[in-house]
Amino acid sequence: MRVVVVGATGTIGKAVVAALERDHEVLPVSRNSKIRVDITDPESIRTMYKTIGAIDAVISAAGQARFAPLMQLTDADFQFSLNNKLMGQVNLVRFGMDSMRDRGCFTLTSGILARSPMKGSGVISLVNAGLEGFVRAAALEAPRDIRVNIVSPPWITDTLRALGMDPSHGIPPEAASELYVQSLVGNQSGVVIEAKSLSDELDL
Numbered sequence: 001m002r003v004v005v006v007g008a009t010g011t012i013g014k015a016v017v018a019a020l021e022r023d024h025e026v027l028p029v030s031r032n033s034k035i036r037v038d039i040t041d042p043e044s045i046r047t048m049y050k051t052i053g054a055i056d057a058v059i060s061a062a063g064q065a066r067f068a069p070l071m072q073l074t075d076a077d078f079q080f081s082l083n084n085k086l087m088g089q090v091n092l093v094r095f096g097m098d099s100m101r102d103r104g105c106f107t108l109t110s111g112i113l114a115r116s117p118m119k120g121s122g123v124i125s126l127v128n129a130g131l132e133g134f135v136r137a138a139a140l141e142a143p144r145d146i147r148v149n150i151v152s153p154p155w156i157t158d159t160l161r162a163l164g165m166d167p168s169h170g171i172p173p174e175a176a177s178e179l180y181v182q183s184l185v186g187n188q189s190g191v192v193i194e195a196k197s198l199s200d201e202l203d204l
Contacts, residue, residue, distance in 0.1 A: 002055050003184065004029055006037060006092060007062030011158045012109070015173035016061055016180045027052060030062070039063065039088030042095070049099045057105045058096055059180050060089050063127075070122040078123055086127045090134055093148060102144040107183040108135060110152045110192070128152070132192050139190030147189035151179045154195045171195060 001024045007013040008028030020026050029035045029048060037048040039062055063085030066077040089108045096106065113121040114128030135150040142148050155170035179193050 001025070001057055001184070003027065003057040003059060004052060004055050006030070006039065006058065006060040007109075008033055010061055011156055011173050012153065012176050012180075013061035015177035016059055019174070019177040019181055020059075020184070027055075039092065040083050042091055045088075045091050045095050049096055052099065054101055055096075055099050055104065056101050057107070057184055058092055058100070059107045059184065060092050061109050061180070063088050063109065065124040065127045067120050067124055069120055073123055081123045081127050085124075086130055089131060093134075093138055097143065097146065100144075100146050103146065104144075105147040105149065105184055106138075106142075107180055108148075108150040110150050112152060112154045114152060135192070136190045142189070147183075147187070149183040149189060149191045149193060151176075151183060151193045153179060 003020055003024045004027045005013055005017050006029045008017050009030040009032055017026050017028050027035060029037050031038055035051060038044040065081035065085045066073060093106050108131055110128035110131045113125045114132055117125040132150055135148050139148040153176045156176055157167040157170040157172050160167045160170045183193055
């Protein structure tokens with residue numbers, strides 16, 4: 001399959017590329033890759049699809065959102081998060097339908113804070129939950145048997161270390177990448193894929 005990985009230079013994105021490139025033609029995409037995209041810019045997304053041509057799958061491990069106490073979050077913080085992680089990924093689906101081959105697959109990324117919020121996660125929880133709702137609805141209208149799923153990864157060990165938190169509460173990016181592989185090679189659509197669905201295989 002010809003698979004576009006958006007956010008390919010990020011922690012999870014790199015692991016997804018490594019997991020797929022043995023069996024698929026992987027097109028790594030990011031702001032700094034040979035093929036570039038800025039998901040906050042709709043025209044950048046459209047240009048990416050025109051450049052790439054026909055594809056079998058898009059995996060998005062991209063998108064940023066602000067983390068701060070609720071009463072400290074500004075209008076700009078909310079707008080940044082909505083334009084970036086939410087609409088950026090929504091537009092990957094909207095603008096990518098014509099490039100996607102029959103029975104292709106979009107896989108987006110939300111996160112654990114959609115269902116297990118914490119102090120400071122107000123806007124991130126909003127964005128993640130919004131993405132999951134969008135995927136469930138988009139899957140109902142996707143043409144030509146195109147599937148739309150979303151991965152909701154738990155905390156990643158590398159991220160926890162970077163935040164000065166205990167990495168034992170997370171999973172390594174290599175384990176998280178298997179969730180994206182499950183979406184790609186399975187037949188489900190409109191599904192939120194969580195780590196617990198692979199708990200036996202990954203010994204979580």
